[in-house]
Structures are given as structure tokens and as C-alpha cells.
Amino acid sequence: MLDVQKIRKDFPILNREVNSKPLVYLDNAATSQTPQQVIDVIVDYYQNYNANIHRGVHFLSQEATDKYEQARQKIQKHFNAEKSHEIIFTSGTTHGINLVANGFSSLLQKDDEILVSAMEHHSNIVPWQMLAERTGAVLKVIPMNEEGELIMDVFHDLLGAKTKLVFCNHISNALGTINPIKEIIDSAHNVGAAVLIDGAQAAPHIQADVQALDVDFYTVSAHKMCGPTGVGVLYGKEEWLNKLPPYQGGGEMIAEVTFEKTTYADLPHKFEAGTPNICGGIAFGAALDYMNSIGFQKIAAYEHELLKYATEQLLSIEGLRIYGTAQEKTSVISFNIEGVHPYDIGTILDKLGIAVRTGHHCAQPIMDFYKIPGTVRASFCFYNTKEEVDVLVEGVKRARNMLL
Template identity: 85%
Template sequence: MFDVTKIREDFPILKREVNGKPLVYLDNAATSQTPQQVIDVIVDYYSNYNANIHRGVHALSQEATDKYEQARHKIQKHFNAKHAHEIIYTSGTTHSINIVANGFSSFIKKGDEVLVSAMEHHSNIVPWQMLCERTGAVLKVIPMNQEGELLMDVYDTLLSQKTKLVFCNHISNALGTINPIKEIIDKAHAVGAVVLIDGAQAAPHLVADMQALDVDFYTVSAHKICGPTGVGMLYGKEEWLTKLPPYQGGGEMIAEVTFEKTTYAGLPHKFEAGTPNICGGIAFGAALDYMNAIGFETIAAYEHELLEYATDELSKIDGLKIYGTAKQKTSVISFNIKGVHPYDIGTILDKLGIAVRTGHHCAQPIMDFYKIPGTVRASFSFYNTKEEVDVLVAGVKRATAMLV
């Protein structure tokens, strides 16, 4: 049985107060909180076997190496990658995307076309703009409708033999929309295009199967799934990771170095230059262990219940408009109060101990589409409660009474 009260006991931060009020943390789409079980793994690393990996013959180095590589295998198993070496440790989704964008500079030429969706995070827009500037490729956008759903019929018309790359998020960080990525991938492959899916927002809510999706690249940040900041993964099919050049040069990513010539290490080390976030990688694996012990189907069902309840209650507030009403969406609600700037709402909510995100959420094209400066975004996780939703609703009502 899912017991949210018991689960909340795992998160020390949920016991604190903000401005004299119990913390109501509803900014999970930005960063999830970290359970004690993962904190303990981080403390254990620095207390007992802090050492550099892959290079040492001493016991601490070997222990750290073993745990770091065991975590890579956990990540491989969780996402059902075919090989462990298809999992590249990175600092997070932004780093992962830039590895691919940099690498494809060698394969993209003037006149080639690159497709991105209209609801991307800036980290899945800017690197491709930079790629197009370097190569002369053309960036095209898959549009969306007022509900926050991609126009798949237009996507069909954009695809052609000129299409070389397609980029889309699995779930929109600003709207919560779950995109039809399997259809997007299959149609792109039909014209010979390569696909990267930004899975940062999907990873906390569902399990993406790399082999079933047949995706070429998939990215994740650990801090969205109860892990630490500063670590994530790039999944890439072996064939593409082998073709792409290294992103950075340095230690660990080499096979042999002379002043005349350097040869590169095999996968995954070719893309892992320098000393990595060793503790972060190990804690990434621990975070997956924690969430899998609860069960992602259980998490999804509970979060959907929270989403429906919060949507119903917020919709009763006069002047409140929700942006992103897709049929398939996860536990994110972006909203505004008519005539009130979202920042003002967020500031008052903070005084009440309620943490929400305000602004364009690094998805400015979405805000431009709706012709708004930004939204208030409440994003829910499996450790949130309906009682916290009630506190949010009461807070929004209070803010509205003060500002309208």
C-alpha cells in the first residue's frame, strides 16, 4: 500500500518551516527533494571511501570504482539500455544535449534540416541553434495548439529527406504535456533522421525503455528523481556514440597520448574526461533504487490523483487560467490570475511557506505563444499531499484578494 505519511518521513527537508509556516514544496519540476536513504549514501562515500576512480590500485580507489560502475549498471537496467557503455555520466541534461550537438557538427551540412518542438526547454533549443549557426543547417519548429499539444499533422509535413535531426522533450517542464515520443521517433526514423529525447521531466514520473522506444539519444538529470544535483546521464545507441567525436579532451578519455598523436578510449570513457562526480553517480543509482522500491506505477497513479484534485480545486478560483490542458499530462499545473503578474503571486505564496516556480521556466517560446510574461507553476511529487494542495489553493485565494 502507498503510504504518503510514511514516505514523507524519508525526507528531512519536509519537516522544516519557511517564514514560520510548514514548508509546502511544490517546485519538484525544478528539483526534487532528497530522501535520507540517498543522503546516507552520499555521507558514506565521503566518510568511508572517497577516492579517485579507474586509476588506483589501492583499496579505496577500487571500492569507489566498483560502486560507481555498479551504479552505471543500475541506470542501464532501469532504462533498459542494451549495453552499460551506452550510459554516459554527465553533469545533467544540458551537458548531455551539448555533447550530442557538438558531435553532430561533424555530420551536418548546409541545407540540412533540424526539427525541434515548440515546447522545448532552452537547453533543447539553444545548442541546436548554435549547431545550425556553425553548419548552415535550418532549424524548423513543430508547432503546438492552445491545449499544449504538438500538432502531429504538421510534424508529418515538416519531415523530409532533408531532416537529419529531431529533438523533443518527453514531458514539457512548463505545461506537463506528455508528448507522443514513440510516434515522433518512428516517423523520424522513416526519413532517416536521428532523434534525441529530453527525458529530464519524464524520469520522475515514468520509466522510459530505451530499446522499446528505439530512441537514438535520451537525457536525464538525477536531481529530478530524488538524486543530487550536478550529475545525469546521456543514453546513446552504441553505433552513434562510436561515431561521435569526444566532447572534451583530458584524462580518462584517452587510450594513449604522445606529442605526435592521441588515441581515444572506448565507450563510455571517451565522453567522460577528467575526474567525474563520483559520489553523484553512486547516489544517482541509490535514488533509482529508492524510487523503484516504491514503484513507478504506484507513483504515477498517486501523482495523477494529486493532479486531478489540484486542477479541480484551482479551477474554482475566479480569474484563474491554467495553461497546458493536454489529454496526456503529468503532475504540473501552470496558471495565472487575470490582471496579476505571476511573480507577485509567487512572492506572497513564499511568505506562506509555499514553494512554487514563477517566470518562463526556461521555456520562453511557450510564453510567447500564449502572449504572457510567465506563469505560476505548481509541480507535484509523490511525497506531496492533498492537504498541501488545500494550502496552495488557500494561498492563491489570499494572494488574489490582496492583488486584484
């Protein structure tokens, strides 16, 4: 088991008080906190070798380039990509999804079909709607049931010769459901379709092996994995990345430029126009080092224990309903209390120093499915404790008593 008290000492922000109360941070599905080890890497970059990469012959540029490319290799190893140039640095998951959607604009034809699940984040819905509008492709939805699980029989019925792309999150940010992505990937490949998996919520909890999954594209964000905001990666199979045109034009992504014609650089630079978030990429590598030093199997086991405990304690509160009761889920609990608006609960919890998320969590179709305006979402990380769960439960009880 984890030495959680030792781990908590790595996170300076956990010592804060909010509204004169000890901070209980339970909004990890939105953004995880950053350990001192990663903060030190960020400070070291700006203090000691801040320079642009790939283009300079001077010492600082070469040092920054080496550390940036070493981070790419760490990410390649972590996700078990076959080649380092299959790892494309992005500003985050949304950027990665839009890069792929833009590229497929030139590959889809009218009446081609693209499938998306009913439990997606808006960033894995809107780009595909825009793609469908541009190309005349037809967007179809894989439905979900009351437990917050995809209805796989319908998914298999939707697949056909016209299916060209399938999109699904690995884990739902609103419900915590772990989707059967290996079945989805294999079934899509059987009809010749490509698959993009949104791994933003899964990456902090599950160490995905992109080769074992045989996934075509997998996207993640560093800020959900103890890293900085504004950086992430898109993994893509080399064959697919070579088929897609560049997403942006500018410096770095070119081989040769004349006013008559421009030729593009090889992977990964073809998709990395302009000066990247150099420090962010290096810090992402440091964040992976930190999480791997703890161990993802230990993290998963501990978070499952937290989830089970929190679920049991919250369900003891009269009138409380949890949305998302899939058999396979991770440490996210979305709930409401009958007769109380989630925003009001979140406001009272904030006064008690408890940070949760309220609203539709950028997953409005899920809320429409349940016919609710939103939920209170408590999302746990390996640095949270059962004592913090107890504080949350007492806070929800207090909010209920005040609002009913």
C-alpha cells in the same frame, strides 16, 4: 496506493518551516527533494571511501570504482539500455544535449534540416541553434496548439529527405504535456533521421524503456529523481556514440597520448574526460533504488490523482487560467490569475511557506505563444499530499484578494 505519510518521513527537509509556516514544497519540476537513504549514501562515500576512480590500484580507489560502475549498471537496467557502455555520465541533461550537438557538428552539412518542438526548455533549443550556425543546417519548429499539444500533422509535413535530427522533450517542464515520442521517433526514423529525447521531466514520473522506444539519445538529470545536483546521464545507441567525436579532451578519455597523435578510449570513457562526480553517480544509483522500491506505477497513479484534485480545486478560483490542458499530461500545473503578475502571486505564496516557481521556466517561446510574461507553476511529487494542495489553493485565494 502509497503510504505517503511514511514516505514523507524519508525526507528531512519536509519538516522545515519557512516564514514560520510548515513548508509546502511544490517546485519539484525544478528539483525534487532527497530522501535520507540517498543522503546517507553521499555521507558514506565521503566518510569511508572517497577516492578517484579507474586509475588507482589501492583499495579505496577500487571500492569507489566498483560502486560507480555498479551505479552505471543500475541506470542501464532502469532505462533498459542494451549495454552499460551506452550510459554516459554527465553533469545533467544540458550537458548531455550539448555533447550530442557538438558531436553532430562534424556530421551535418549545409542545408540539412533539424527539427525541434515549440515547447522545449532553452537547453533543448540553444545548442541546436548554435549547431545550425556552425554547420549551415536549417532549424525548423514543430508548432503547438492552445491546449499545449504538438500539432502532429505539421510535424509529419516537416519531415523529409533533408531531415537529419529531431529533438523533443518527453514531458514539457512548463505545461506538463506528455508528448507522443514513440510516434515522433518512428516517423523520424522512416526518413533516416536521428532522435534525441529530453527526458529530464519524464524520468521522475515515467520509467522509459529506451529499447522499446528505439530512441537514439535520451537524457536525464538525477536532481529531478530524488538524487543530487550536478549529475545525469546520456543514453546513446552504441552505433551513434561510436560515430560522434569526443566532446572534451583530457584524462580518462584517452587510449594513448603522444605529442604526435592521441587515440581515444572505448565507450563510455571516450565521453567522460576528467574526474567525474563520483559521489553523484553513486547517489544517482541509490536514488533509483529508492524510487523503484516505491514503484513507478504506484507513483504515476498517485501523482495523477494529485494532478486531478489540484486542477479541480484551482479552477474553482475566479479568474484563474491553467496553461497546458493536454489530454496526456503529468503533475505540473501552470496558471495565472487575470490582472495579476505571476511573480506577485509567488511572492505572497512564499510568505505562506509555499514553494512554487514563477517566470517563463526556461521555456520563453511557450510564454510568447500565449502572450504572457510567465506563469505560476505548481509541480507535484509522490511525497506531496491533498492537504498541501488545499494549502496552495487557500494561498492563491489569499493572494488574489490582496492583489485585486
